[in-house]
Amino acid sequence: MTTIEVFAPAKVNLTLHVTGQRADGYHALDSLVVFAGIGDIVGVSRAEEPSLTVGGPMAAGVPTDRGNLVMKAARLMDVAADIHLEKHLPAAAGLGGGSSDAAATVSALARLTGQPLPDAGDLLCLGADVPVCLQQSTARMRGVGEDVTPLPGLPELHAVLVNPGLPVMTQQVFAGLADRTNPPMPDPLPEFTSTAALIEWLAGMRNDLEAPAIAAQPVINQVFDTLKVTPGCLLTRMSGSGGTCFGLYGDAETASSAAGRLQEAYPSWWVVATVLNAAN
Ligand SMILES: C[C@](O)(CO)[C@H](O)COP(=O)(O)OP(=O)(O)OC[C@H]1O[C@@H](n2ccc(N)nc2=O)[C@H](O)[C@@H]1O
Numbered sequence: 001m002t003t004i005e006v007f008a009p010a011k012v013n014l015t016l017h018v019t020g021q022r023a024d025g026y027h028a029l030d031s032l033v034v035f036a037g038i039g040d041i042v043g044v045s046r047a048e049e050p051s052l053t054v055g056g057p058m059a060a061g062v063p064t065d066r067g068n069l070v071m072k073a074a075r076l077m078d079v080a081a082d083i084h085l086e087k088h089l090p091a092a093a094g095l096g097g098g099s100s101d102a103a104a105t106v107s108a109l110a111r112l113t114g115q116p117l118p119d120a121g122d123l124l125c126l127g128a129d130v131p132v133c134l135q136q137s138t139a140r141m142r143g144v145g146e147d148v149t150p151l152p153g154l155p156e157l158h159a160v161l162v163n164p165g166l167p168v169m170t171q172q173v174f175a176g177l178a179d180r181t182n183p184p185m186p187d188p189l190p191e192f193t194s195t196a197a198l199i200e201w202l203a204g205m206r207n208d209l210e211a212p213a214i215a216a217q218p219v220i221n222q223v224f225d226t227l228k229v230t231p232g233c234l235l236t237r238m239s240g241s242g243g244t245c246f247g248l249y250g251d252a253e254t255a256s257s258a259a260g261r262l263q264e265a266y267p268s269w270w271v272v273a274t275v276l277n278a279a280n
């Protein structure tokens, strides 16, 4: 029995500019998206009937029925498969958890069956983050998520990801936006010759969902305040619709030390030091 396993990395929005709203209610975005060294693992093999098992340290509360996005992905691919999902990412965390899992499932089933990958537009029914998660590489994401421009050559970043353990529902955060028409990022983006230059530029960009996410889950403010005072923290920002926030550091040792301090101080939080945009 052939089993295909695919890594489903965490999706991190280094910027997230909300530039408008469509008639269908979805928002136009302009986002610099990178992927982390931590993620879920999706394993698929052919079966008579679809089935799903969910394991891993972050499996609690994740749907194990047809509502799981990996099962929706299998239905989109029209393949009956046994799927095993190993969860390492918190759900409803702004890390594209379910979306990355769905994208990994699509990729694994395409390899298992030889089917072509669906177009970005066809993947949106699984989630707005699925097209960028299918590429699993640094990109500028626009439209509602279907317009994905790969950005090779960006410097890698040493980061600490922190999630306070409370789910944040994406729809509620978008609904809480005060302004829905905000400036996009510059086009084209500058050439970044160093990590320091990238971080300095990022400081001038935004995540427009921070304010409504904080309104929905005020503990996010505490995550920001805690990250900001860790030694060597160069930038803090929320990823996606939250509640995960990230801090950027100059090197792996500084990031790892900050993660250790934070995890000791907040044992119930999910804290991970990782590399973003690692050279593929
Ligand atoms: C916030 C981001 O994670 C940034 O990468 C994505 O835009 C959201 O991606 P996602 O979690 O896959 O979102 P979906 O599950 O497709 O949509 C959840 C809800 O978020 C809102 N939504 C999502 C994407 C978008 N461009 N505009 C929206 O207004 C819609 O109300 C939608 O019903």
Ligand SMILES: Nc1ncnc2c1ncn2[C@@H]1O[C@H](COP(=O)(O)OP(=O)(O)OP(=O)(O)O)[C@@H](O)[C@H]1O
Pocket (backbone or CB within 6 Å): 061, 062, 063, 067, 068, 069, 070, 085, 090, 091, 092, 093, 094, 095, 096, 097, 098, 099, 101, 102, 129, 167, 170, 239, 240, 241, 242
């Ligand atoms: N494979 C999955 N992993 C985690 N949650 C899932 C999955 N499939 C469906 N869900 C459901 O989707 C909800 C949203 O979880 P998900 O991890 O997709 O949010 P998110 O994508 O991290 O948020 P954002 O889009 O802001 O990055 C969860 O609360 C859960 O009930």
